[in-house]
Amino acid sequence: MHGKEAVLVPPLVRTLALLPIVPSGFDTDAFGTFTGDVARVGTALEAARRKARAAMALCGVHTAVASEGSFGPHPGLPLLPLAAELVLLLDDELGLEVIAEDVGTDTNFAGQQVLDARDALTFAARVQFPSHRLVVLAEGAPAATVRGIADADQLRQEVERMLREHACVRVQTDMRADRNPTRMRAIARAAERLAERAAKRCPHCHWPGHGLVGVERGLPCADCGEASELVRAERHGCARCGRSEERPRRDGRTQCDPGECQFCNP
Ligand SMILES: [Zn+2]
Numbered sequence: 001m002h003g004k005e006a007v008l009v010p011p012l013v014r015t016l017a018l019l020p021i022v023p024s025g026f027d028t029d030a031f032g033t034f035t036g037d038v039a040r041v042g043t044a045l046e047a048a049r050r051k052a053r054a055a056m057a058l059c060g061v062h063t064a065v066a067s068e069g070s071f072g073p074h075p076g077l078p079l080l081p082l083a084a085e086l087v088l089l090l091d092d093e094l095g096l097e098v099i100a101e102d103v104g105t106d107t108n109f110a111g112q113q114v115l116d117a118r119d120a121l122t123f124a125a126r127v128q129f130p131s132h133r134l135v136v137l138a139e140g141a142p143a144a145t146v147r148g149i150a151d152a153d154q155l156r157q158e159v160e161r162m163l164r165e166h167a168c169v170r171v172q173t174d175m176r177a178d179r180n181p182t183r184m185r186a187i188a189r190a191a192e193r194l195a196e197r198a199a200k201r202c203p204h205c206h207w208p209g210h211g212l213v214g215v216e217r218g219l220p221c222a223d224c225g226e227a228s229e230l231v232r233a234e235r236h237g238c239a240r241c242g243r244s245e246e247r248p249r250r251d252g253r254t255q256c257d258p259g260e261c262q263f264c265n266p
């Protein structure tokens, strides 16, 4: 529904022999929305699996790709938001489930209560509006939500109208992929990883779907040698047999600076 095929299809058709079909009339909002009117059931992975299986049933195929985003406060860095994009390739004929992610703080995810239109415009100025759209919501009235607000006049009008009718009005970033270029870029990065992983065979079982499954922390300090919180190595694993192995960091770093070490620079 939100144009993700623009970034999902090119890397997948480059590495895999796929003929992509975008199902028409498929209501992905039924699996959860970012404005709270439809709550997502379960984890992002479970939601992506449900979307993929529903698309397979609708199109009569055994392979599907789905994506699911999650946004919230960063667990380790107060005041910063964390964005996680998960993309999934399911093949029920091969019994294959390949997952790739893009996780980071590169997101405009934010929202706040507003008391007047000026509040809303001040908020808009710091979340890349109007290249990134906005949503106006009234607490306790999900049906009143206005999405995809694209210009300052419309924002002012909607906020003033909502404030006349509701006690508590909020403005938040529109997280739908085609209204949020930052999010679309994150999905594009996850899609590149998915395509790379789906095309790569496991060195143990030779099944496709081998790639980055996580990271190992503890990059040693160049000065004291203690393990830091920084990423020491990547872990690459198989989507089928579950075996994994450690790989060095892509940037070749094997040590951290004493300035990044919690023992030398607490
Ligand atoms: Zn140190």
Ligand SMILES: [Zn+2]
Residues within 6 Å of the ligand: 202, 203, 204, 205, 206, 207, 238, 239, 240, 241, 242, 243
């Ligand atoms: Zn394997």
